[in-house]
Amino acid sequence: MRQTRHSLTRRHFLATGATALLGAGVSARPAAAWAGSAPTPESEVDAGPMVMALTFDDGPSPQYTLQVLDVLYDHGVRATFFVCGDNVGRYPDVVRRIVAEGHVLGNHTWSHPHLDGLSAADVRDQIQRTQDAVTTVGGRAPVLFRAPYGDFTDTALTVCADLGLRPISWSVDPTDWANPGADTIVERVLAGAATGAIVLNHDGTEGGDDDPAPGSGGDRSQTVAALTSYLPQLIDAGFTFTTPDAHPRPLP
Template sequence: MKKDQLLTRRTLLTGVAALGAAGAGGALAAGLGHGPSPAPAPVPAPGPPQRSPLKPSAYRLQPLTGYGAPKAAPARPPVRSEPILRMTGRGRTMMLTFDDGPHPEYTPRILDTLAKYEVRATFFVCGEMADHNRDLLTRMADEGHVVGNHTWSHPLLTKLSRRRIRSEMERTSEVVERACGEAPRWFRAPYGAWNRAAFRIGAELGMEPLAWTVDTLDWTTPGTGTIVDRVEEGAAPGVVVLSHDAGGDRSQSVRALRRYLPELLDSGYHLTVPRRRLI
């Protein structure tokens, strides 16, 4: 660069710095009450921030008031030493949960039955299933169901390293968040096999551990009537029912839900989904 060009560049930079210092000094003086400052040049008001289009499920998750305002990150749940087994609340309130899905054949039939009776449930999904059926996750969220984390490949967590446990949980949470617009807040260990690492990593990912109090054992395909009997005999306030919507032929689970759900409702039970905190 030639000498005269360097001199011109330095002169311009010096002038810009002087103008910036003068403006800052005037603003500081005005703030401290040290006399009037020259009126600043009008600055055009910024236009509204550009937002990318949201999916229907994302709209559902937005608050009705304060839309667009920054939200505080949710508090990290405590590191528990055992999973939550029951839910609290007044009256005859129960919770239905379904593990291992979503399955392209059985999950839609379960969702149809829940929609017919306007009942919400909790689905603990496996990441490798969810990744291929994201439309079902979106439907769950849109219809008010809770989507929980059931790891990626349904392993026995007590046999895995901390690194593998975190990978199983993180990958599944990422799929759920992309499909539903919100990361899962609940997780369930496959086979009900929990350990300290699972509790800690789950809490670090913002999730509470939820187990169950009534096991239908529907994965053994004991017969539709047997599944119905187990749910109805175990029904009680605060009960969490475990069923499955994948992992094998779940036709009996689908038929059983169609039978016991209206009977529970007729008996005065309210079927709901978990809220922070259960117990």
């Protein structure tokens, strides 16, 4: 575990070039201390009291991502979008708007498969292709990864280590993709709101419009309606919002 945490932090520094932090009290570790160890998924963000993170998966979508961006813009909130490479190629203008408005792009594989059903080579291809697509369209390589369905397999975590990706899970899952009703999504998010919480939302349709999430029909309107309601409530309660890339997991 100790080596894993070193790996995460060190690799994050390398990926972001945040060398100033290394010189500000955090010791640089020799490569041998972390090389070869795979990171573990992070389900919370360590960014101080009353700070949370909003995440949106399976996009970008030319319809719902733009609506989500409008709501975030209205409230001056930055979020993380875990995109599928397949959708990045389809909707590059949406990707560019995500970046232009200060949000963060994460890697959510190319076509949203169950990683535990793929060969090691195919898992690596899913992640690497998406890394390349986001880098080309978004202008920088992602440093965050989320496995579809939360299937953070050993192979996926090894690829994360190789590519300098931090695996990001979540602590609040309102199951918005199943369309339980906007009010229910709001209740679930507000109930889970806490310091360090990472909220899982869905702005897109996994794997593209021809492969909607089971039972959802690809409709994310409840996600947008819920966000419009719970975001100002969380702000009024004193919460602020960040993105996990800005807060490396601390050394133990």
